[in-house]
Amino acid sequence: MNLLSAENLSKNYADRWLFRELNFGLQQGQRVALVGINGSGKTTLLRILAGLEPPDTGEVSVRKDIRVSFLGQQPVFDESLNVEQTIFASQNDTLAAIRDYEHVVNDPNHSSADLQRVMELMDTYNAWDYDAQVKQILGRLGILGDLLERPVSKLSGGQRKRVALARVLIEEPDVLILDEPTNHLDLATIEWLENRLASPALTLLMVTHDRYFLDKVANEIVELDQGRVHRYQGNYSYFVEKKAEREQMETVEVEKARNLLRKELEWMRRQPQARGTKQKARIDAFYDTQEKAKGRIKGPEMELSVKTTRQGGKIIEVEHLHKQFGGKVVLDDFSYVFKKKDRIGLIGPNGAGKSTLLNMLTGKLTPDSGVVDAGQTTVFGYYTQTELEFDPTQRVIDIVKEVAEVVEMADGSQVTASQFLQHFQFPPAQQYTLVSKLSGGEKRRLQLLRVLIKNPNFLILDEPTNDLDIITLNILEDFLLNFQGCLIIVSHDRYFMDALVEQVFALEPGGKIRQFPGNYTDYREWQKDQDAETAARPPKATASAAPVAVPPTPAAAPAAAKRKATFAEKKEYETLEKELEQLETLKQQLIEKLNSGTGTHQELADWAAQLKRTDLDLDTKGERWLELAEFV
Numbered sequence: 296m297n298l299l300s301a302e303n304l305s306k307n308y309a310d311r312w313l314f315r316e317l318n319f320g321l322q323q324g325q326r327v328a329l330v331g332i333n334g335s336g337k338t339t340l341l342r343i344l345a346g347l348e349p350p351d352t353g354e355v356s357v358r359k360d361i362r363v364s365f366l367g368q369q370p371v372f373d374e375s376l377n378v379e380q381t382i383f384a385s386q387n388d389t390l391a392a393i394r395d396y397e398h399v400v401n402d403p404n405h406s407s408a409d410l411q412r413v414m415e416l417m418d419t420y421n422a423w424d425y426d427a428q429v430k431q432i433l434g435r436l437g438i439l440g441d442l443l444e445r446p447v448s449k450l451s452g453g454q455r456k457r458v459a460l461a462r463v464l465i466e467e468p469d470v471l472i473l474d475e476p477t478n479h480l481d482l483a484t485i486e487w488l489e490n491r492l493a494s495p496a497l498t499l500l501m502v503t504h505d506r507y508f509l510d511k512v513a514n515e516i517v518e519l520d521q522g523r524v525h526r527y528q529g530n531y532s533y534f535v536e537k538k539a540e541r542e543q544m545e546t547v548e549v550e551k552a553r554n555l556l557r558k559e560l561e562w563m564r565r566q567p568q569a570r571g572t573k574q575k576a577r578i579d580a581f582y583d584t585q586e587k588a589k590g591r592i593k594g595p596e597m598e599l600s601v602k603t604t605r606q607g608g609k610i611i612e613v614e615h616l617h618k619q620f621g622g623k624v625v626l627d628d629f630s631y632v633f634k635k636k637d638r639i640g641l642i643g644p645n646g647a648g649k650s651t652l653l654n655m656l657t658g659k660l661t662p663d664s665g666v667v668d669a670g671q672t673t674v675f676g677y678y679t680q681t682e683l684e685f686d687p688t689q690r691v692i693d694i695v696k697e698v699a700e701v702v703e704m705a706d707g708s709q710v711t712a713s714q715f716l717q718h719f720q721f722p723p724a725q726q727y728t729l730v731s732k733l734s735g736g737e738k739r740r741l742q743l744l745r746v747l748i749k750n751p752n753f754l755i756l757d758e759p760t761n762d763l764d765i766i767t768l769n770i771l772e773d774f775l776l777n778f779q780g781c782l783i784i785v786s787h788d789r790y791f792m793d794a795l796v797e798q799v800f801a802l803e804p805g806g807k808i809r810q811f812p813g814n815y816t817d818y819r820e821w822q823k824d825q826d827a828e829t830a831a832r833p834p835k836a837t838a839s840a841a842p843v844a845v846p847p848t849p850a851a852a853p854a855a856a857k858r859k860a861t862f863a864e865k866k867e868y869e870t871l872e873k874e875l876e877q878l879e880t881l882k883q884q885l886i887e888k889l890n891s892g893t894g895t896h897q898e899l900a901d902w903a904a905q906l907k908r909t910d911l912d913l914d915t916k917g918e919r920w921l922e923l924a925e926f927v
């Protein structure tokens with residue numbers, strides 16, 4: 296039986312139907328991920344199901360005594376409360392007992408009578424284990440110490456999201472509805488959260504673009520597409536496969552409907568005004584066919600690879616960078632020479648100094664000491680977390696035309712601003728919509744597009760995946776795989792990082808940066824091995840302990856961890872295998888031609904020269920294939 300049900304929901308926004316007569320149900324133990332393109336109505340649907348927004352038509356019903364909690368992208372609080380009051384504001388007797396207990400224990404002047412009273416309350420509501428869970432949640436989300444006393448009105452956007460997440464997790468509702476729960480969380484916290492939410496006892500509905508998170512937490516995927524829902528029992532990989540099959544079937548059906556519509560349209564035009572019963576049935580069928588024929592047919596996709604500005608030998612040279620704010624050192628003695636086609640993932644806890652480093656590289660911030668020397672041909676494209684600024688009267692296409700009316704692609708061809716917008720999921724009708732009417736995700740997509748069409752050769756993306764839908768992420772990944780310049784990515788999306796980066800810069804305490812070859816998963820596996828090694832080491836003897844004679848044993852050299860191939864290296868390895876097969880075939884053909892003795896003198900010379908070039912290619916590519924084979 297459904298804990299939460301929706302029947303015949305309809306919602307119109309900005310003169311457009313997001314969905315009509317939509318039905319939805321959520322049963323005990325279901326962990327559902329809602330996916331769809333930006334602007335399809337995902338957030339609106341969540342808010343309606345959570346009872347925060349009324350539908351235009353339809354009804355949402357929740358079973359008796361079922362508690363529903365909602366985490367929005369932009370949490371709303373009572374700004375007069377502090378963090379602790381906000382987290383424990385729920386009308387929950389157990390939480391109230393914990394709150395009173397913590398107040399009394401932390402008050403140095405508490406009386407024994409007060410202590411006895413709150414301890415009895417903790418016993419009454421069996422709150423001791425729950426208190427330990429609350430402390431774990433607050434600790435994992437970094438909500439400790441002075442932050443608990445801070446007014447929520449003084450919190451940053453990331454802190455507000457963490458406080459809201461802590462509140463819904465502590466409430467332990469029967470149904471949890473989460474809208475982009477991983478935004479503003481660092482990677483370690485995301486991994487903790489996905490382990491917590493993957494509980495079989497949890498009933499969950501969420502919107503997320505994090506594909507690793509989605510794969511681990513969700514046991515069902517619901518796609519919202521053109522106002523209809525499509526359910527898929529399985530993980531993200533299963534969804535991708537079945538969605539492609541569904542779209543192929545729909546394309547066939549739409550084509551059939553359009554062909555039939557042409558014939559029926561002629562029949563409709565020939566009919567007199569007075570119609571019989573049989574004619575009426577055929578007329579009704581005509582309107583059904585007309586509706587089907589309006590369906591979308593997925594056309595061939597343009598390969599997105601814009602031309603990059605020519606890059607010289609010198610890109611950026613960084614020497615002994617140092618930066619601190621107050622007494623906190625965020626960057627200490629960092630040096631690096633950037634090379635062509637560097638693909639770097641920058642990681643570290645929130646507040647570690649990632650944005651500080653990026654701002655120093657781009658000249659937006661001056662280091663306390665050290666030098667950032669950029670080459671004359673280096674052109675930055677910097678996508679930041681700040682929101683898109685626009686004039687309320689501007690339309691979508693105006694925002695793009697401010698940068699370029701025509702975009703030159705890597706192959707020398709040109710596309711118009713309108714064609715480029717279409718590739719980023721802005722159909723022609725939407726291109727003339729006011730920017731103010733776009734959803735948050737659509738605005739972020741437009742902002743990203745503006746950065747990409749400036750032809751940068753050094754691209755910096757600071758949390759580019761926030762609020763973007765999975766379709767846009769796939770388009771962006773394809774673009775970045777073909778990008779010929781340098782790339783630095785800051786992202787909490789592990790799938791995105793694994794697909795694109797070949798080197799990790801990890802910010803560590805004290806402002807140090809560890810440079811690690813490999814992608815994010817490689818780094819995390821190495822880090823786990825290091826942690827396991829540290830845990831396995833025997834504790835150091837104290838000064839007072841008597842020395843114990845231990846027979847000397849030969850020290851075993853630590854085995855070097857085998858590096859795994861990055862996503863790009865795997866693709867290169869597969870491509871090289873095919874190329875080597877083709878070159879071997881070509882070599883054999885050339886040898887046969889030379890041995891046949893049928894060619895002219897000039898042809899024989901050409902074949903011999905081509906054979907020499909082929910041998911050189913085989914040697915070069917064969918060496919690279921062998922090098923990659925060690926990691927793949």
